Amino acid sequence: MITKGSIILFIAALVLFGWRRILAYLRFFQQEEYNQVRFVRWMTSHRAFDKRGTAIVACALVANLIFCGGWIVPLSALLAATALVVTVYFFESDPRSTGKIKLVMTQRATKIASASLALYILVTLLPLGLLCFRSCGLHEAMIITCLFALILTQSPPWLLIDANRLLWPFEQSLQRTFIDDAKGKLAQYKPFVIGITGSYGKTGAKAALGELLNQSLGPTFWPKKSINTVLGITRAIREDLRPYHRFAVMEMGAYNIGSIKKLCELTPPQAALVTAVGIMHLERFGSPENVYRAKSELAQAVSQDGILVCNGDNPGARRMAKQYDKQTTLLYGLDSSSGALDCLATDVRFDDGGTSCTIQWKDKQYPARTPLLGRPALSNALGAFTMACALGAEPSYAAACMANLQPVDNRLVLDRKGSVGFLRDAYNSNPTGFEAALEVLGTLPASRRILMTPGMIELGEQQSEQNRRLARIAAGVIDLAIIVGTVNREALLAGLTDGGFPADKIIRVETRDDAFRILASQEHSGDLILIENDLGDIHEGVVRF
16 A cells, blocks of 8 residues: 555655756756846747656556555556656756857756745645644645645646845845955046947957057956956856956847946946947847847947947948947958948958958058957957057057957867868857858868858848848858758758759758768868757757656
8 A cells, every 4th residue: 555655655756856847947047147047938939848857757656546445456546656857857868068158057046946946846845744733635635745746746846946136135145245355446447448348259259359458558357258248257256356357348138228338337348349230139129229228338438538349241330330420440351342431351251271362450461360250240359450559559569469369269269170171150149140151161162061050140130031141142152952951941941942052952950069960971071061059948949858
């Protein structure tokens, strides 16, 4: 017959199961920056609700209801459910060590996970209380336990949201302490602060400017990788800013209107570099005008006697330069057809070693070469050159220093593996960058050109149109297309068809791993493969629980 011990064992198995699921959902909650609205939207759109645990518990419950008069079937069902729940715990991968973007157990993540587990265990104590106080028979307690278990299997994502809400006042107080500490450090060391923003190109421009200033004018601080939020920059300042840093270059990301304003309050900019105002993250902002408003917060924060450097090839950035004109306002670009430029790159040429060009600055010309590939990367370097010269760098030396710039990871980086080349452009794909990557793909020598892409995301109502347009351009460049996932599949297929691309040269796969397996089986000597964009776990494929 069913015993108290067998029920307790089942509940213990549910706790193991719950911990695994809390971590699994926490990975996606973390990727959504603990924003519960976006997290719930992701869950509902991907139908990321528990099925395995629910099915196991439901079967145990049905067995107990049907065979309530016996003991062999109910006990067997209970023990089988216990074993299966434990199997799920060991079968499912640990999100802390698997996935494209692994779960990072930061202090905040650890606290949220711990609080969620505490809430989860609290719910499991309810059926245990029935056993302790013997308010019902063991069989009735088992049925109630199964009913509670059905709730438990679906509860981890909601418990994460509740835990985050409970911890938020404490988290907010801790964040305020860290932010005040970073502000104090900046006020004490007084580096010259340059803010960088744009719909794309921020990270590349930050790395380029940081290197050029470091080599030409003095020690420079800049947060590495794509750190561009208040908390990310706060941590970087607290850990890495030193008294000897003369300059500080801050990448400023906009997640909504007001984001950059908060960053400017943390790190008041004395100069600003705007790489572009485009339709990236249009889904988040709702309209191009809102994107412009969000990005222009940086230009507004620079005092009238400051420096504003804008990409003159980009209409939004050019508009910003005119609307928020400073004592020193400079435009840079690769095409002067839209208006005069203070810094212009001409004679642009790509090869395996990078990009060569001639820089026209203040009526003089300077030859330049950089390992960076693609017009957007060159544009970022040109913006960095313009800002460095505005701050006092000697132009010929700054141009020479461009040879030392290194591409940011997975932003149009050329890797060679034997006779096969990989153009890795997996991060922050946008229409301008995608088109530039196709230009480089078509320019570099290759016996066969391959495009592997899931397409671009976060373009709002323009997403389908832009993916179709870029696929149509790709059709005139490539010999083989590998479309990853289903997010943009129809638009990409339509664009390739529009461009007259043969259907038998299109391969559809579900995941990036599938694409790499196909590539490994089909690689030929002399292939050049463009890997354009790589959707995170939160976008790619179907998530199964």
